[in-house]
Amino acid sequence: MGFERFGTVSFTTETKAADFINYLEKGQVSATRCKKCGRVYFPPRVQCADDLTTEVEWTSLSESGTLLTFTQVNYGPSGFENDTPYTLAVVEFDEGIRVFGRLDKTIPSGDIKVGMKLRAERLNLAEGKISYQFVKA
Amino acid sequence: MEKDVAIVGVGQSAFVRGSDMAVRELCFLAFSEALEGLKLKSNQIEASIICSAPEYDKQRSPAGVIAEYLNLIPNPTMYVETVCSSSTTGLRVGYSLIKSGLHNVVAVIGFQKMSELSSRDAAERMGRGGDIIWESPFGLTMPAGYAMYARAHMAAYGTTEEQMAKVRVKNSSYGSLNAKAVYRKILTLEEIMQSEPVTTPFKRFDCCANADGASCIILASKGVAEKLTGKPVWIMGLGSATDSTSMSGRKVLTGLSCAKNAAKQAYDMAGIGPEDIDVAEVHDCFTISEILAYEDLGFAGPGEGPKLIDEKQTYLDGKIPVNVDGGLLSKGHPIGATGGSQVRTIVKQLRGEGKDIQVKKATIGLVHNIGGVGIYGNVTILGR
DSSP, X not given: OXXXXXXXXXXXXXXXXXXHHHHHHTTOXXXXXXXXXXXXXXXXXXXXXXXXXXXXXXXXXXXXXXXXXXXXXXXXXXXXXXXXXXXXXXXXETTSOEXXXXXXTTSOGGGOOTTOEEEEEEEEOGGGOEEEEEEEO | OOOOEEEEXXXXXXXXXXXXXXXXXXXXXXXXXXXXXXXXXXXXXXXXXXXXXXXXXXXXXHHHHHHHHTTOTTSOEXXXXXXXXXXXXXXXXXXXXXXXXXXXXXEEEEEEEGGGSOHHHHHHHHTTSSOTTTTGGGTOOHHHXXXXXXXXXXXXXXXXXXXXXXXXXXXXXXXXXXXXXXXXXOOOHHHHHTSOEEETTEEGGGBOOBOEEEEEEEEEEHHHHHHHOSSOEEEEEEEEEEOOSSSTTOSOSSSOHXXXXXXXXXXXXXXXXXXXXXXXXXXXXXXXHHHHHHHHTTSSOTTOHHHHHHTTTTSTTSSSOBOTTOHHHHXXXXXXXHHHHXXXXXXXXXXXXXXXXXXXXXXXXXXXXXXTTTTEEEEEEEEO
16 A cells, blocks of 8 residues: 555555655655665666565665656546646666656746756645656756 | 468458447458468368457457357467557467467457547556556556657657658558558648647657457468468568566667567578568558668668658668558557558568559568557568
């Protein structure tokens, strides 16, 4: 329980990676690192399939990332009808970790360029829900 | 090339919006076209593989009902799914059943009736196509996933929206000749460029349409194939690969890694290279998808896909004709049926039955069929 708080529309209530939300509450968007092989996982997970271990630690993303690609969505799926337009993006952080998410709606669309510097920030949504978004670094 | 598993029959229903037929009746149309001219009865088909994307089906476990309707019982049937590439995954399974010696004749039947769902239900399914824990909560859609590939390609290579639109111009010109296509209107570059934005940089005409339809492929072992038909088409190469479902997990955003990996396997198995392909069907669910396919299949170098369409090299009389049946952009996309329809077009080309879209002296053809936003990649090489 607890993970249903993540995102605009949630499809999952249980995951052993739900600590992601606790870190997010503190303002940190986090990945996990396998203590055995050192592989960093984003999306985060607490099971490493290479080492078949659950010995992982949480690690924060670096302060600044680079926008790799984006799209402004005009037609959303169920639950997002009143949310459009919104801009989806993939951002690469210094550790080489790629993170999918949304851009801050206040960034004017003319300012959005592949290569721009962004950071991930906590986003509080309606009804106690929580997410993250990419804002200008 | 080993000539041990052949395609002896291919068929498809017309692909339409809002069909007035039940799924099993659509499958019957594809099945009966595939058996045309073959001295083969339903009960001689030793196994059947049924392919669709189950989230769009009303019928739970459709394999049994379809096998029953087509008189394929009591022989074994099974269900195979990799979303939009389901029927070429079915082809891979069928090949294995024959190559293993377990069966001599196998039918691969793909279908989808997208209109079984209300648009509200379809929108709900649309929201669950990505990683449901980490990415669907942001409102990710299929078009948005491919649009991010388009944007990355534009940023890396200077690819333009006009170049993407040219793919639709080409495919609409061939779609106008395809009696089984949903969309038969010839589109101009201006009409495509001025269509309404869906998810940037895609506009309405950069996207294929949902459709209802079915396809069928009949496979046979060498000994049986040569008795059944004078024009067997041989499976020369099969490649199949998978990439992360999450966009976060993608190492490359300027091409589909699953397609590249599958292409390499298929070329290696066939002992040929991209220069040997005479005609290709590629998974143009969006205009950028065809450009990515040119590069992932080695028809063009990295970033040089747009040049191929600029130079009209993928037209019927070009260096490598691609999607001369109009592609998904014209035919529409009944998810589980699409791969089988692509295979049908290539088989007809290799038999010399392409009529007004026949590529001259076509002896080797390729099918590129992708599931999801580059999750599953199947590349199949066929020869006569």
